[in-house]
Amino acid sequence: MAGASSASSCSSMAASGAACCSLAHHRRPRRMAMTQSRRRRIPICCCSCSSSSMCGGGYDSSSSLSSLSPLPQFPLPVPVPASRGGGGGPLRVFSGSANPLLAQEIACYLGMELGKIKIKRFADGEIYVQLQESVRGCDVFLVQPTCPPANENLMELLIMIDACRRASAKNITAVIPYFGYARADRKMQGRESIAAKLVANLITEAGAHRVLACDLHSGQSIGYFDIPVDHVYGQPVILDYLASKTICPSDVVVVSPDVGGVARARAFAKKLSDAPLAIVDKRRHGHNQAEVVNLIGDVRGKVAVMVDDMIDTAGTISKGAELLHKEGARAVYACSTHAVFSPPALDRLSSGLFQEVIITNTVPVVQHHNFPQLTVLSVANLLGETIWRVHDDCSVSSIFQ
Template sequence: MASIALSSSIGASKLRIGFPTLGRAAARFESVRCEVSKAFQATNGRICTPLSRDLGIPMLLDMHKEQGLPQKSDTKLRVFSGTANLALAQEIACCLGLELGKINIKRFADGEVYVQLQESVRGCDVFLIQPTCPPVNENLCELLIMIDACRRASARTITAVIPYFGYARADRKTQGRESIAAKLTANLITKAGADRVLACDLHSGQSMGYFDIFVDHVYGQPVILDYLASKKIPAEDLVVVSPDVGGVARARGFAKKLSDAPLAIVDKRRQGHNVSEVMNLIGDVKGKVAVMVDDMIDTAGTITSAAALLQEEGAKAVYACCTHAVFSPPAIERLSGGLFQEVIITNTIPVAEHNYFPQLTVLSVANLLAETIWRVHGDGSVSSIFQ
């Protein structure tokens, strides 16, 4: 029987994580120190978030009291992690001043998943951190079984924290006889026993309507905006670019917060799944720094074709920004080909060590998710984080 045992132990190496004061693009990060196991450190890439000063964990928690947020006993808050992104879960728990709950996750010889909680959660608010990133079906099944284990252990509430929600792209029917897998996945999570879902940058807002339970939508933009603000690019040189028509609303909101920068749109026609063709550019990018914004990068076909078009149209530098780095082959070859000044992503999906390249920058959303978890546990406002 193959087994995977999760541990909440924390190693000696240190990763510094930014805590954004949200609400304006140029907001500065408060900071905390969080120790993470060396097993999750990158060697040939970099994990970068701008910092201003050190803030201890007790001060972070005291800040909630100063803001008048409702308080509950910490003994009633439990955070567990699946195997999909243990490094992010450790960072979140550290930011909350907690340790990850003890859980045993095994794989039988035939691939079946076994989950056992190794501490009591009776009457507790339980948060399960598990992105449904590749391998999608494995991680989704693991999340469902974790939810079921918590329900049968009499947890008071169960919140599925899904930094990356797989199957979100299958959110509508564009042709006959297609499935809407996003709705099916939402039904599975609901039927398993989750009371709430906390997801980061869903592919489309309509996906929230597929759930029959509460959904808190967390946006990764503040972390990326703060990092771009630290680059000190002159406002008159900036232009925000949507790599396709479907992402115009996302890019427009990003541009408004980034010094109200002008907007350009790349018109493309998709020939099939993971295959795209760029057709035209709407807007002016000549002599400007183009910042392309998308929710995810999968094979990187769309964003690299758009970057090539922007360079042909006279852009002097191209930045790619996205929340979810799926990085299916041949994404790394395309992104590291010299078209981009920098590729900025977050750690909602773990990046394998061999997928790092010199232009890649990974920002941590741990504090953002920790703040959201704390507010959900304390019955505070989540939307006010992003105002």
């Protein structure tokens, strides 16, 4: 590449995570199999702070919805001893360029610094990755959502995995908070590709030993991988925030914006004081286009909480909100893990249909995408806890039980 291509941009992902945690001088126990009574609850930040100090959370956990099912009890984010773990070697966390703020928050939760990595793009668009510290024999976690621009971020992840493999990392885990191409998980018409399977093959062939993904669009995508997949759910973060709202539990109705999301909405409703369920029936005429037909369930005089895994163009969820208002809903909340926000999503979401739009930071939300009704919650503690458990060979599924 020397001579033919000139470097157009250069980013060095070296973070100062050690300054993040005030408990940096303590050592963390090797095992986390402590009893629930010994754990201390950590509020998950809902203020989307970018400060390097630990945030105390932006809400009060005492509310009328506090009768929720027990949520994960995260231990204190004290430093992880770099030389100890469940046999996977020293722990190292690196960030790609897709969502460095989330990666920094994860490292802060773990009480460690992000690994030093150099990522740049040449004038012809090719990507260059160099690890600037040794990972030989290490348990490496690469934080890189494949959000827009999906192809660039996916290629960057593959090159990061390859760099770690060639640097003799013992274990490589791809931490993908948002898994792009997850919607292309089956053939809807003849002569279509199944891109989700192709991406799974690419990640595996690049050299990843494990994938950690958050709220996959469909559960069957896990089966496309020939390596272990830890599926993390963002529901506890959103439920924890809703518990702070002064809403009477008997006034809440959980709404699925389509038939395909009924299982997700039912699980959400069960944990939200076993709230009743309503379903928006729709007919889709094409990609990113939806037409609402009718509503199954009663929302008159109720607070409707619409639950979906992602908001892309917001066509489905906004048309559903229009129908809910027409059917007499008192207020409509939109809850989603992934905020892709393709145009014209912002116009639809800020049009006044929603009392509040609650999302997480699996996909970075740029400043000009903010609007008054938007609330961004952080999944950093959840992902950080999962990373620690994977590294220390502890159960991950027990977080959500």
